[in-house]
Amino acid sequence: MEIPEELKFTEDHEWVLVEDDIVTVGITDFAQESLGDIVFVELPNVGAKVDAGKAFGVVESVKAVSDVYAPISGQVVEINEELPDAPEVINTSPYEDGWMVKIKVEDLADLDDLMDANAYQEFLENED
């Protein structure tokens, strides 16, 4: 299971890449593997406001469906336009080509609540 060092993580299995006040969000390798073959992705519109802890999108596999939660509050500045037509990218490349949205963060301090790679690794071990 891949857990890149440079990312931060939520308990709902989203990853976050921080670049200044823009964060990129996707779901983790663990999440894609638990869901299985992903067949559908629903993303918010560019410009939409998202609230920390609230669902902003949906990923579906053949037999499961999962909300994707915003790790922080802010405004959607870009979405991965490729995903709706090629949702399987989340399975093959969860941390790169499978990114979902970019959010302009309101308050960078919110990011302090997220886990780093080690903490997430530990979190996964305890979840089992």
Place this chain on the structure above:
Amino acid sequence: MAFTPHTDNDIVQMLKVIGANSIDDLFKEIPAEVRNKKDLKLEAPLSESEVLRELQRLANRNATPETHRSFLGGGTYNHFIPAVVDFLTSRSEFATAYTPYQSEISQGTLQAIFEFQTLICQITGMEAANASMYDGASACAEAALMAARLTRRKKILTSRALHPEYRETLATYCRFLEMELIDLSFNKNGETSLEDLQAHLDDQTAGVILGYPNFFGVIENIAPLAPLVHDQGAKLVVAVQEAASLGLIKAPGALGADIVIGEGQSFGIPPAFGGPHAGFFAVRQKDVRSIPGRLVGETVDQEGKRGYVLTLSTREQHIRREKATSNICSNHGLCALRATVYLSLLGKDGLRTVAVQNHSKAEYAKQQISAVDGFTLPFSAPTFNEFVIEAKEPVEQVMARLESNGILGGIPLQTFYPEMENHFLVCVTEQNSREDIDILVQTLGTSRT
């Protein structure tokens, strides 16, 4: 007779394997105080021949097109059912299978449903159809809920000329969901009032529901309504209570409908006192993720061979539970299969011929009845195979006169529309000969005393 094959010895041996002393022992988790103290009070069991005699006795007490000349329609129709339909749909492999969860041993059901979905798209002019619903009325209610989901609005405008039992079903489904239902009146032609639609249609409207043909048999003029509905961002729902009409009248999909639902009973399904029938539900491809009920999709197996599976299941209750698009868990598969076989047999030529015969015979009956003194046609709009007649005498008297002459002459309308005193709905299908119609007309015209 119970259908349990075990011999006494089987039971003894099986209990031994289980390690139980008696059958009673198996039920010991059920507290003694709630167990039945007495045997059930039911009539004594019957053998097969006795039970068939009993059912024949009951069957004999019902009037049908085999005992009466019948002109009853109103959402259930007397159409001819080719022998092939009964033969093929009686096959155990279809009838005694369950939901095709295990696709490798359910390809028969799955391909047949895929064909059903295709046929429904073809006759409605739509892009995607589900594997069927319980009936036209419940499909209509589900369509209203889907319109509300798609638009995130709560107001539904419903034509009063839509089948009254569809309207009642819709009202029941909506009553606990904070939906607002508004009735649209019908005009003197028997069509939904355009003025009334314009008065109520606004940017809070989720959907507008019309019967096509409507309950009075009238072929609503949908084309000019669709842009009005769409301009407000609302969905146009077209409800087809008599699917045989689609052999002749314009496809709702070609007229701007967003959701087309209806009753498939006319396609090879016996009336059976009102059920089981088969509701159909068709939408635009872009809305397919909001559709209720099952869907079958085409795919390939491991070896690349074409096959079919239940798909887009994440909309459904067994996965999404309280967030599902509907609580429906089954379809009316065997009834949908009947429709599939029927439509395959008839094809495009047959469906048109049946529709033309229905329309022509109904037109003949309409002219003949309206020529009888004391009977008039209150509505002037074009109709398909049923139409409303107004009598000068009490409708009960008319029906009684017809019944005593072996005729089921129509459906009195005052039960559904209090203002329609002495109005009744007459339906004529390909099953009614000219002689049947002439006898109906003569009997209506026999002097009133």
Place this chain on the structure above:
Amino acid sequence: MNEIGTRGLALNEKLIFEHSRTGRRGFSLPELDVPEASLPGELTRDEMDGLPEVSEVEVVRHFTRLSSWNYGVDSGFYPLGSCTMKYNPKVNETAAQKAGLALIHPYTPAALSQGAMEIIYKLEQMLGEISGFPAITVHPAAGAHGELTGMMVIRAFHEKQGNPRRKVLIPDTAHGTNPASAVLCGYEVVSISSDGYLAAEEVAAHMDDEVAALMITNPNTLGLFEKEIVEICAAVHAKGGLVYCDGANMNALLGVCKPADLGIDVMHFNLHKTFSTPHGGGGPGAGPVGVTKELEPFLPHPRIQLKKDHYAWDVNRPDAIGRLRAFHGNFGILVRAYTYIRMLGADGLRRTSEMAVLNANYIRARLEPHYHLPYKQRSLHEVVFSEQNLKGGCHTMDAAKRLIDYGFHPPTVYFPLVVKGAIMIEPTETETRESIDEFCDAMIQIAKESEENPALLKMAPVKTRTRRMDEALAARKPKLRWVKEEKKN
């Protein structure tokens, strides 16, 4: 081991549309005996594109071939848990096809439909006697439709009392239809956890004045009788709530105990499960609902009354929730269930449940040494194992597919959700000991294969006409209908 699955000759078959040839016909009608009429041009459709043009024999072969790709109860053992795939007596079909029952129109005047009305009335009486409920409606078309009807009755009752309440409690073992139905009644679903059984204490802890109902399944989806059911009902009633029972598993209780006696207020039946009407590839069934006396006024339209010497429609029911479908219920299904109950009588029904429970416990005893049984309590009509003992990285789905190669329909898999990789087996009462033994032998063999040669499971099924389907492909690019290929220029 006597292996019944073989590779038979299976014929390929195109879609019906792909057989189409212009001008072929499969039907005949009498000559039109009145002048042909036409509609105004703007109302008339053009020729229908794509509808097939095929001969009768092509239609017959087409659907006969399709049928051969299916597996039904009449093909073999079908232990699909929670679905009660019992044998469907053929006499039911003969009865339902009688012209006086199949061809009667729903708007036939009551005086001319006394036979049909008698069947409905008497079936309601019989279901009432079996379940203990004083009032039954046969209106709903299916189990889920019955749930919706029952929950609406509950909501209407609470509204009449002045407060519809907000919440419905549902255990984590429940069918997905339960929460979906509760939501359609405007309720918020509160999931409560159970450990095999639902504890009365757990229910009491969740009860308050805003709980409208508890929805429970008894026996539950693990096949266990809810042994605290009486206390559970009391706890719900103490706060003014009502208890809804999903009657999917009634096949365990016929003549043994009456749900109404347990304190349940509303329950639906599945006539296609308990009362032997065919499942039809997913329907139609019927989902009658039984209620207590205080809830009777809220039952949907229409209701039948027995007057002195005839049956009549009861039209004066101001508190009724309305109707949830057109006409009088799935009458054709009611006729089949009526026929079945009349043939079995009290003794036959009781024997049905006894043998269903015997068969399930026998399977449990034979398979317990080989499969992990997560809940050890005495089960009734079905038994739920987990995938834990499968070796070689094999999962429940692999075992299920391997069963197909052995000639059996797989059990229900991955339900209930509380058991990881659940294998839910419901044999029903109509199986012989021999067919059950053959099934158990195959299950044991499969457990062994998972250890010795797991590829056999992972490749399975290999004897079917088609292999495992690519479900992800179907969902990613949904193709839901056949479309005529454009002619090349």
